[in-house]
Amino acid sequence: MRALQLFGDRDLRLVDVEPPPPPGPGEVRVRVQAVGLNHIDVWGFRGMAFAKRKLPLAVGAEAAGAVAAIGEGVTHVDIGDRVAMYGALTCGHCKACREGRDNLCESVGGIMGFHIDGFARDFVTMPQRLLVKIPDNVSFEQAACAPIAFGTVQHMLFDNAKLEPGETVLVHAGGSGIGTAAIKMAKAIGATVITTVGDDLKGEKAKALGADHVINYRTERFEGVVRKLTGRKGVDVVFEHVGAETWNGSLLSLKRGGRLVTCGSTSGVSATMNLMQLFQQQYRIFGSFGCTLRNIAESLDKMAAGITPVLDAVLDVGDFRQGLERLESRQVFGKVIVRL
Incomplete structure (x- = not known):
């Protein structure tokens, strides 16, 4: 499958990589459709936190896609469901996660696309608990603005x-x-x-x-x-x-x-x-840092009710770097979205 990987400071490459393994118990494989760009992507692009992560690294911290496969015991979503994905790999077991406050997770595995592989790849495997269904009248491009923005x-x-x-x-x-x-x-x-x-x-x-x-x-x-x-x-x-x-x-x-x-x-x-x-x-x-899964669901409901994101540009995956440079220059009005 394709993945947009960061190899070093401002060194982005679209490469072929092995797809993730089949989803295990409680896991879901999602085909990524749209990625929202944020300043955390710019910071990573510039070289922040290189000492804390292993390169190359798939970029992209905010995304939406469609369920392609499900593992044993998955009940929250089904194949074909459209979902927005939480932007950090939280543990699901600590007190904060059990209370639905994943942005205060005590054992977070990292922020997607910054510390660990992100969403700018054809497929990603996630725990089902970190997925939120997208209402029917909300597009992938709009939904890709829900997990962070x-x-x-x-x-x-x-x-x-x-x-x-x-x-x-x-x-x-x-x-x-x-x-x-x-x-x-x-x-x-x-x-x-x-x-x-x-x-x-x-x-x-x-x-x-x-x-x-x-x-x-x-x-x-x-x-x-x-x-x-x-x-x-x-x-x-x-x-x-x-x-x-x-x-x-x-x-x-x-x-x-x-x-x-x-x-x-x-x-x-x-x-x-x-x-x-x-x-x-x-x-x-x-x-205030990030948001909860409840906030993502609330955001998607607001989009469905007509409070839709302002999209500055919708780009192809090959133009990801151009999108980051637009953010870096502050010559944007609204969100930059990249389609996969």
Whole structure:
């Protein structure tokens, strides 16, 4: 079968490899149909974590496909079912996994496509518990956005920040895959959305998605605009995933008692902050990583109900590198999908 493997820093090759063995008890073989690209793929492409993994490595951390074979005792899915696949090999036995919180697994085997072989290959074998069925009216390309992009947003906004109708949320990088999803999910419950973008064209597209206010962070200090828009009160929730460049501005954008939820650090992993501001303003800060299987199912249900992903581009597998370079340059609006 084909596999897109990383052999070294920025060295991607589409090669022929042996297919996985037949699925064992409780396992399912899935024919991969679509892979969603994320910044974790860019980090791997650049050479992060080489010391922790064995190369060559099949890339791709987020995907959807169709069940091709099932092992003994599989009852959750059947041959032909369309499924989205969890992006990490979790143990299924620890307390967190038993409670459905796989993103807190105590014995995780690794993130697919980053630590262990990922989804950019014709077939992959997974435990049945890590598969979520796709509703009939959701395409493979859309479903490939559920395990990381939509699932991450669902977990951030509603499990952690507990965004409510009528509240105001600041969504950073509104043109990104998770930014576009956050705008649509927040608007769907009746929240007011302020978003930051890097150029005016992205601003127009963000408004078309439903953003109430758009700030070009290259020409304006977003925290100052946010304070003006909210009558100097600040927002209820900040959806943060940019990192060091926006961290303190994000805190200044919060109302007293506001919530900041963060899942990323694309602009840098370290920041300083005013601790007196933190406790005097009674901010609540949530770190959020990945999502649960329940979040993936919730995301797919939202897609079926009409809250669909924004797709920047749908590429062939041979153009995977081009997709990564689009993400790296930030010249995207929405998700980049690769078809297998």
